[in-house]
Amino acid sequence: MLGYLVRRVAWLLGSLFVAGSAVFFLLRVLPGDPAVTLLAVGSSPDQLAAVRHRLGTDRPLLVQYGHWFGDLLAGNLGASLFTRTPVLDQIAGRLPVTVPLALSAFVLSLLVAVPIGVFAAVRRHGALGLAVSTLAQLGIALPVFWVGIVVVWLVAVRWRVLPPGGFPRTGWQDPAAAVQSLVLPVATLTIAQGSVLVRYVRSATLDVLSQEYVRTARSLGYSLPRALLRHGPRNGAATVVQILGILLASSLLGTVVIESVFALPGLGSLLLTSVKARDLPVVQGTVFAMTATVLVVGLVVDVVQRLVDPRLRGQA
C-alpha cells in the first residue's frame, strides 16, 4: 500500500507538471503581444520595451518557462497584467464564494440523489421509478444555465422570494445576505449534479441487485432492503467513491457557468473575465489551480478506493 501511495503521488506530481507546462506553452503561442494590449495606442518603442521587460516577455521562451516553474515551486503564480494583483491573492479572494457553492451543491446532491437513485433502481419497472429516471434524463439533457435562468425567473422574478443574483459586497460579514444569495445557485447546481448522480447511483444499484450474493441473501430469507444494506455498501463502496470524486470535480467546474448565471464573484467568474480580457497570468493560474484540484481529488479517490475495496489492491 505504501509503495502504491508513493507511486501514485509521484504520478500526481508528474501530471501536475505536464498539465502546468501544457497550459504555459499553450498560452505562449498567443499571436498578440500583451505589452501592446496594455499600453495606449501610439506608445513609444521605449515604453513598449519597458513593459515587455516588466512582464518578462522580452526573454527567451525557455527562460520564461524556467522562471514560471521556479515561481510555481515557491508558491507564486504571478500577477495580473492589468491590476498587478498577485494571482494567488485573487484566487484566495474568490474562494469564499466558490468553495461554499461547490461544497453545498456536492453535499446536497448526495443527500437528494442517492436515495432517489436507489429507489429508481429498486422500482425500475414501477411508474414512479420510471418517472424518476425520466426526470433525471431530462435534468442531464438540459444545460445547467437554462435551469438557472428558469429558477431565477420563477423564484426571484415571479415570487420575489430571493435575490436573482449577485453577492453582498461585504462578503460573509453579513452571513444572512451571503447565504440568501447562494441559495438559488446551490439549488441550480444541485439539480444539475443530482440528475447525473441519480443515473450513476441507479446503474450502480442495478449492478449490485444483479449480483449473486443478493440472490443468495434473499433466498436465505433477507428482505430486499436488508440484503442491500448488508451487502451493498461493502461491494459498491469503490464505485461510490469514484462517483463522489467525479461529482466533486464537476461541482467545482460547474461553478464557472453557475457564477456567470447568478453574477457571483467567484473563481469561475474570475476565470471568465480574465479569459475575455486576455489576462494571461490570471488565466494560467486559475486554470492550473482548478486542474490541480481535479487531479488531487482523483488521487484521493484512487487511494480511498483501495482502502475500501481489497479486490483492487492486486491490480497494478
Add this chain to the structure above:
Amino acid sequence: MSTPLIDTVDAVETVDAPARRRGARSPSLIVGSVLLLVIVALAVVSLVWTPYPLDHTDPAARLAGPSAPHWAGTDRLGRDQFTQLMLGARTAVWIGLSSVAVAFVIGVPLGLLAAAAGRFVENAVIGVIDIVIAFPTLLLAMLLVTVYGASTAVAISAIGIGVSAEVARLTRISASRVFTQDYVLAARTCGTGPLMILVRHVLPNIWHTLLVQATLAFGVAVIAEASLSYLGLGTPPPAPSWGRMLQEAQSTVAVAPWNVLLPGLAVAVAVIGVNLLGDGLREVLDPQLRTRRRATGR
C-alpha cells in the same frame, strides 16, 4: 461500418438476425430518431428557407409572444425567434458533428495504438488520456479562446479534443479485449500482420461500441457548444446559437419567458434524442449489453 464486416465478427459477439428485428422495435431507437430528425430537419431546411432573414427586425413587435407571423415570438430587437432557432439548430448540428469527427480522428487511432503496441506505449497513452480527462473541456476551451479568441473552429477543437480522451479510453479498452481473444492469436500464428488484424478482427468487433459512443459524444458536444456560446466564448455573432439566444433572453425573462423556454427545449430535444438513439443502437447492435451494463466506468 457496412454489413459485410459482420461476417467476420466472432461468434460470441455476433449480431444475430432475431435480435436485429427485436431492436428495430426498440422504442428508444424510434423516439430518439424522431427527436433527432426534428432538429436535423430544422437545420437542413434553414439552408434553403427561414421564415425571415436573420437580420430582419420588426420594431413594432419587440418581445412579442408566439403568433401567426412569428411562430416562436420575437426577441428584444424584434428579430424572429423561430428563424434563430432554425439557424441555431444548424450551428448545433454542425459543431456537434465536427467535434465528434475531431474526437474520433484523434481518439480511435490513439486507442488502437495503445492496445496494439507494447506496454510502454500503452502506459504513455493511458497517461496522456488520464491528463486530458482530468482537464475539463470547458477549461480547455477557455484556454484556446484566450489565445485565439472565440470562434467556431476553437469551439470545435476544444470540444473535439476534450471528447477524444474518452473515445481513446473506450477504444483502447474494447480493442485490448479483442487482442486477448484466441482468434487473434490464431491469426498472428498464421502470420497476419498487425494492420490486417486491426482491420479484419479488431474494428469489426468494436465499431458498434464506438458508434454508440459517437451518439453520446454528439450530445456532450451540443451541450458544450451551448455553454460556450452562453458564456460568450463560442460561435461569435451574428451566427445564431441556442446558447447565445439564452444569454440574450436572460435579461428579458420577466417579460418574455418563452424566449428562454424554447432554446432550452431545443437543446434538450437534441440531447435526449441523440441519447435515446444511442441507447436504442446499443440494444440493436449488442443484445448482450442489454443485461450487462456497459463497462465505461465514468
